[in-house]
Amino acid sequence: MLLCTVLVAGLSLLSVRLIQIQVWERKKYAERARAAYDRSETLPGLRGKIVDRHEEVLAKSIALSAVMIDANLMNDPVVVVKALAYERASSEEGWNELTANEQARKLKAYRSVILGEEPPEVIVSRHLARAVGILARPLGLRREELRARIEGPRNKGRQYYPIAKDLPEDVADSLRELIAENHLKGFRFENKIKRWYTSPDLATHVIGYTGEEKYENLKGKTAFRQIGKFGIESAMEEYLRGTDGYWDHLKIPMPGEEGSMVPPVHGLNVQLTLDMGIQAIVEEELDAALETYISKRGCIVVLEPKTGELLAMASRPHFNLNRKEGLAEGAMNYALQGIYEPGSTFKIVAAAGALNERLVSPETLIYCHNGLYQEGRLRIPDHHPYGMLPVWGVLQKSSNIGAFKIARQLGTKRFYEYAHQLGLGSDTGILLSGESAGTVRDTNNLIDFSRASYGYALNVTPLQVAAAYGAIANGGEWVRPRVIRSIIANDGTVLERYRPEVERRVLREEVAEQLRDALVTVVEPGGTATRAAVSGFKVAGKTGTAIRIDKGRYQKPPFASESHYTVSFAGMMPAEDPAFVCLVVVDDPLTNEVKRYGGTIAAPTFAKVAERLATHMNLTPTEPLDEDTLAEAD
DSSP states (O other): OHHHHHHHHHHHHHHHHHHIIIIITHHHHHHHHHHHHOOEEEEOOOOOOEEOTTOOEEEEEEEEEEEEEEHHHHTOHHHHHHHHHHHHHHTSTTGGGSOHHHHHHHHHHHHHHHHHHSOHHHHHHHHHHHHHHHHTTTTTOOHHHHHHHHHOGGGTTOSEEEEEEEEEHHHHHHHHHHHHHTTOOSEEEEEEEEEEESSTTSSHHHHOOEEEEEEEOTTSOEEEEEEEOSHHHHHTHHHHOOBOEEEEOSOOOOTTOOOOEEOOBOOOEEEESOOHHHHHHHHHHHHHHHHHTTOSEEEEEEEETTTTEEEEEEEESOOOTTTOTTHHHHOSOHHHHOOBOOGGGGGHHHHHHHHHTTSOOTTOEEEOGGGEEEETTEEEEOSSOOOEEEHHHHHHHTOHHHHHHHHHHHOHHHHHHHHHHTTTTSOOOOSOTTOOOOBOOOOSOHHHHHHHHTTOSOBBOHHHHHHHHHHHHTTSEEEOOBOEEEEEOTTSOEEEEOOOOEEEEOSOHHHHHHHHHHHHHHHSTTSSOGGGOOTTSOOEEEEEEEEOEETTEESSTTTSSSOOEEEEEEEEESTTSOSEEEEEEEESOOOSSSOOSIIIIIHHHHHHHHHHHHHHTTOOOOSOOOHHHHHHHO
């Protein structure tokens, strides 16, 4: 009875264990068994392309492969003997005339012969020598180099490791064919996707970059995929991202198991509003300006005013998209995230509001107190003494006192309302990650209000200023800036087209025209931006020169050894019907060659950009060309 009890208990425990293995833990052990016989290759879902408005490719995904060694298979004589059987059989006369079934039977026969004739270690060694002889040259290696990679000391004891990485797709495909044709075993390909930027130093902050993210693939295994981290790559992640598939391809199935394939799903392509020809011009001129005027930060933004389309956006410092060089210093998109006090470019708010409310006309005279206005604690200086100036003259001469007195007629409440209506002090909603909102708010303080009338005591971004001037350029409507034109399938079908978004009418058309006429005088003789003039065209624009603030103090004596400025120019051309709005901002120029003003630094930079844009956009001159330009043309 004791013996029977022991036998029954033991057999019962064995039965429970068998049930546990075959029923409860069946999936786990099936996966382990399948892993020993069959491996799957990931089929990457390519990330969609990013293209410009003319479908020039800016970012694309390149399929790369790594050749991996599976030591379990390579050291198994029963597995690798087929390559030796093929070597012997294919060298016989008439091999190519045999049918597939006849070739298979012959290979099977030779496998049995070789397994009976050769020791296992010899079979493994001969297979390795044959594989090295076939694959070394296609891999660009000498035979001894390839053998060292396979058998090198660092790979001792490793069951799975790479011998070649980052192979282009065509090279990997030819290697696959060689391996399959010669029945070589123990080689596996792992695929990955590398994001490649065709012009890695252009529009870096707009295009953005990708990084890696862990995820669980369709087979329940941990894998890595690209994910957008910045710029369009991040903002349009849901469209650009592809979905990986897999292919059970080694054809050594476990009994009762079949190979399978799940195809990848490629991401969609995103078309931007950028014109890379304009972008290249902007980048060149911004770099030249920063070098000439000794500055590290700045930006140029070019918008199409009627549609709000972003034609170009360049910020400095920046970085290389492929190598990520300079990323730590240049990650911030100054045009989108760099809040600053705009100075006199903000004076259009008071003028626009007062004209739109019919409180003044362009010819209304404003007394500017000969250079200094005082009222209690309020003190407003001008850079030059002016007496009576018409409203357009206040903009032409950039009078702080005149701007304040126009803003005061408008009133604090309406002044800030017009600022907000022009999109100043709130994010534009452009589809780019990390946009700053800035701060334009009524503090119920007369001094703050006076400073705001000429561009201090508030913060905006360059893109906001460009969009505000866009409303003046297009006839009075604030159009949301946009950088996405369309979403395109891989067969070229346009799945979604983004239309211009006219958010609101801010100004009557005649007011916008009056403002453009006033801004033309800024560029004409007597204005602050004569260096922004472009031969053959009327240019409308406004200079801005603001003392920089750092750690809560303005950088001017006695708080600094000398004054430091942020200088800018917001312009449009042709003034009658602007084809573009261009904002130039140069932060903290340190040059001593010219005075550090918007009219002496940002305005001539605008002129160089605008002149090249006129040629690029085939703009017809609206004014007679000057003699120097005609001489150059001759």
